[in-house]
Amino acid sequence: MSVKDRRQLIIGNWKMNGLKAQRAEIETLIAGRKRLGAGPDVVICPPHTLVNEYAHLAGNDMQIGGQDCHALENGAFTGDISAEMLQDAGASFVIVGHSERRQYHQESDSIVAAKLAAAWRAGLHPILCVGESLAEREAGATLSVINRQIDGALSPNRNVALFSLAYEPIWAIGTGKTPTSHEIAEIHAHIRQKLLGFDDRLGGTRLLYGGSVNPQNAGAILALPNVDGALVGGASLKSQDFLAIIAAAVQR
Ligand code: PGA
Numbered sequence: 168m169s170v171k172d173r174r175q176l177i178i179g180n181w182k183m184n185g186l187k188a189q190r191a192e193i194e195t196l197i198a199g200r201k202r203l204g205a206g207p208d209v210v211i212c213p214p215h216t217l218v219n220e221y222a223h224l225a226g227n228d229m230q231i232g233g234q235d236c237h238a239l240e241n242g243a244f245t246g247d248i249s250a251e252m253l254q255d256a257g258a259s260f261v262i263v264g265h266s267e268r269r270q271y272h273q274e275s276d277s278i279v280a281a282k283l284a285a286a287w288r289a290g291l292h293p294i295l296c297v298g299e300s301l302a303e304r305e306a307g308a309t310l311s312v313i314n315r316q317i318d319g320a321l322s323p324n325r326n327v328a329l330f331s332l333a334y335e336p337i338w339a340i341g342t343g344k345t346p347t348s349h350e351i352a353e354i355h356a357h358i359r360q361k362l363l364g365f366d367d368r369l370g371g372t373r374l375l376y377g378g379s380v381n382p383q384n385a386g387a388i389l390a391l392p393n394v395d396g397a398l399v400g401g402a403s404l405k406s407q408d409f410l411a412i413i414a415a416a417v418q419r
Contacts, residue, residue: 175207175389175416176331176373176396178294179403180234180262185213193221196406200228200413207396207416210260211403215248222257232260232294235268238281240288250282250289261291262398264320266298266337276319284324293330294398295320296377297358301338309336310357317361327366331373333398334358339378341401348391351376355393382411389417 193211200209212232213221222231233253237244240251253261263286264279274282279295286293297316299309313334321327334354339345346354355374362369376388377398388394396416402408 173371173373173395173419175419176210176375177207177409177413177416178210178212178232178260178262178333178375178396178398179409180265180377180398180400181211181213181404182234182267182400183214184404185217187217187220190220190224192404192406193217193224196409197225197228199406199410203410203414206418207413209413212260212262215253215256218253218258219256230259231257232262233258233291234262234265236261236263236282236285236289236291238278238285240285250285250291254289254291259292260294261286262294262296262333264316265296266335266340270337276316277323279316279320280323283320283330286330287324287326287328294333294375295330296333296335296398298333298335298337298339298378304336304338309354313354313358314361317358317365321365327369329372331375331396332358332362333375333377335377335398337378341379343379345379345384345388348387351388352391352393355391359393380412382408382415385412385415389415 236250237247263282373395375396
């Protein structure tokens with residue numbers, strides 16, 4: 168896949184937000200997405216409880232993703248949900264290795280690798296998240312952390328299939344802070360080279376930026392070289408804000 172073929176991908180990560188009663192929000196979003204016509208690929212990752220309903224509502228206008236999955240297909244794992252279950256409910260994407268999972272659920276790189284394999288097994292498109300903490304950034308360890316997380320997720324997998332990768336500096340998530348444009352471009356260029364070095368088929372992997380993307384900064388971020396989309400948390404909860412971000416996507 169050449170760089171030209173990388174249509175931008177805008178993903179809304181609702182995290183632990185969303186009730187059936189807020190259906191009007193998703194309906195406004197789907198209608199707005201339709202009005203915008205051709206544009207980026209758009210995915211909403213609602214809580215698991217809404218995946219099935221939203222997959223029906225979205226039809227072909229948007230795709231639905233899970234926010235996490237278990238590594239195994241089924242079994243005695245109370246409270247967990249498998250990639251096959253997400254697929255069965257109508258999801259076509261799944262986020263793996265989000266920093267909140269790594270932090271609050273002690274997900275190691277090897278667990279993330281197994282979840283990546285689970286997504287592929289179930290026919291889902293995984294969104295692999297990587298990113299450094301503030302302390303790691305201040306220690307000058309940003310690139311080594313990203314390298315470790317990419318190697319940790321990909322190396323145990325013998326056959327690497329299609330996925331997208333989101334660079335999300337932890338200190339930028341939900342804080343209103345973002346790296347400078349120069350920093351984002353530099354880190355994405357590094358990740359592009361790293362993936363190419365891993366396997367030249369990975370040159371077409373879509374690289375998303377995530378962390379405090381909003382309608383004001385989306386245009387500048389999405390125009391950067393090697394930025395193929397955005398992973399949006401807080402601003403994806405309001406349909407008007409999320410639609411403005413979708414409208415800011417760049418056609419390459
Ligand atoms: P944010 O979250 O847009 O609210 O910073 C991004 C994410 O965690 O995916």
